[in-house]
Amino acid sequence: MTKADDFDMFYAATSRRLVRQIFAMTGDLSEAEDAVQEAYIRAWRRWPRIRAYEDPEAWLRVVAYRITVNSWQKARNRLTAHRAGRHHELPGLSPDLVALVSALRKIPETQRRAIVLHHLAGLSVEEIAHETGAPTGTVKARLARGRRALAPLVSEFDDSPQPGAAIAAAQE
Amino acid sequence: MPETFSTQLAGLAEYADRNASLAPAAALRGRAARRTLRRRGGAAALLGGGALAIAISLGVTNTGVVMPAHSAASSPPGSVKSPGSVRSPGSVQLTSYQTTVLAKADVTKANLAVLKKMRLTPLQIKALGVAYRTAQQIAGAEGSDKQLTVAEIAAVVKVKLTVAQLAALGYTNMTVAQIEAIAKADLTAAQLAALGG
Numbered sequence: 001m002t003k004a005d006d007f008d009m010f011y012a013a014t015s016r017r018l019v020r021q022i023f024a025m026t027g028d029l030s031e032a033e034d035a036v037q038e039a040y041i042r043a044w045r046r047w048p049r050i051r052a053y054e055d056p057e058a059w060l061r062v063v064a065y066r067i068t069v070n071s072w073q074k075a076r077n078r079l080t081a082h083r084a085g086r087h088h089e090l091p092g093l094s095p096d097l098v099a100l101v102s103a104l105r106k107i108p109e110t111q112r113r114a115i116v117l118h119h120l121a122g123l124s125v126e127e128i129a130h131e132t133g134a135p136t137g138t139v140k141a142r143l144a145r146g147r148r149a150l151a152p153l154v155s156e157f158d159d160s161p162q163p164g165a166a167i168a169a170a171q172e
Numbered sequence: 173m174p175e176t177f178s179t180q181l182a183g184l185a186e187y188a189d190r191n192a193s194l195a196p197a198a199a200l201r202g203r204a205a206r207r208t209l210r211r212r213g214g215a216a217a218l219l220g221g222g223a224l225a226i227a228i229s230l231g232v233t234n235t236g237v238v239m240p241a242h243s244a245a246s247s248p249p250g251s252v253k254s255p256g257s258v259r260s261p262g263s264v265q266l267t268s269y270q271t272t273v274l275a276k277a278d279v280t281k282a283n284l285a286v287l288k289k290m291r292l293t294p295l296q297i298k299a300l301g302v303a304y305r306t307a308q309q310i311a312g313a314e315g316s317d318k319q320l321t322v323a324e325i326a327a328v329v330k331v332k333l334t335v336a337q338l339a340a341l342g343y344t345n346m347t348v349a350q351i352e353a354i355a356k357a358d359l360t361a362a363q364l365a366a367l368g369g
Contacts, residue, residue, distance in 0.1 A: 008198065024188075029191055
């Protein structure tokens with residue numbers, strides 16, 4: 001198998017999954033598409049090295065996320081002027097999901113990222129800590145706070161936070 | 173709300189699946205390749221103008237500096253064979269790329285970053301810088317063009333040279349064992365000069 005074939009197969013297997021995750025983190029599908037494609041372009045330029053990583057998909061997710069964060073930072077000044085009225089076009093999305101996207105956008109980036117990595121990507125707290133570079137206690141706290149913030153929308157979050165998360169949150 | 177959070181997130185994922193439009197992998201690979209070419213070409217063009225101006229003002233554009241072969245070999249395709257190549261009678265031809273690199277001997281952090289993108293190692297950049305400064309000094313002192321030998325260039329390059337680099341610099345009359353020994357020795361400029369080329 002050639003290097004290009006290997007890359008193409010990896011792209012076919014993982015790219016849509018990454019778009020889903022980045023979309024859930026950003027709430028903007030076109031931004032997620034752009035960021036994920038840019039991440040793959042960067043990956044291709046050093047593919048042998050990236051391929052040898054234990055989890056190349058995690059590398060791509062981190063890069064794509066950073067791209068979105070950087071684009072947010074660049075646009076921050078422009079967004080500030082009309083943040084309150086900003087609307088992302090999400091045609092075809094049910095009202096419940098539009099409300100979820102809206103709620104996700106309202107919680108801090110770090111909490112949103114932890115929530116998506118845990119509940120959508122299926123990563124454990126330890127894996128999230130590894131990917132985000134944050135201590136596990138911090139990740140637990142972010143998850144707990146994110147769940148609390150989303151509780152009004154999500155019935156399963158109405159219960160008290162997990163003991164571990166509560167302890168971590170208290171320690172922060 | 174009856175749905176679990178994971179179910180709701182799955183709904184978002186399905187929405188992304190239905191609506192996301194991703195380019196084929198081959199297209200992304202093509203974009204990566206074009207970007208690489210553009211960056212290399214752009215970097216050469218960026219440095220080219222300044223380098224030529226410096227070289228002309230110093231009168232050392234074609235002093236006959238014999239480029240270490242490894243530097244030319246390591247330059248990226250497309251930049252070495254640029255049409256900006258210049259030549260004067262009796263001197264070794266320097267491509268505009270080589271002139272550019274030489275003229276950037278006193279590298280700033282920004283320049284270093286650009287040179288790194290040209291796949292030159294710091295060692296090669298350093299070697300080129302020393303060679304260029306030497307060429308300037310000799311041209312200034314004698315008032316005329318002076319062709320540096322590979323030995324002269326090598327003599328002032330206090331760096332750890334690889335076997336390939338030493339061979340490229342003209343130490344080819346030595347045995348492989350001797351070249352390897354030199355490569356491992358981290359010789360000083362004086363020691364290299366004593367060895368000759």
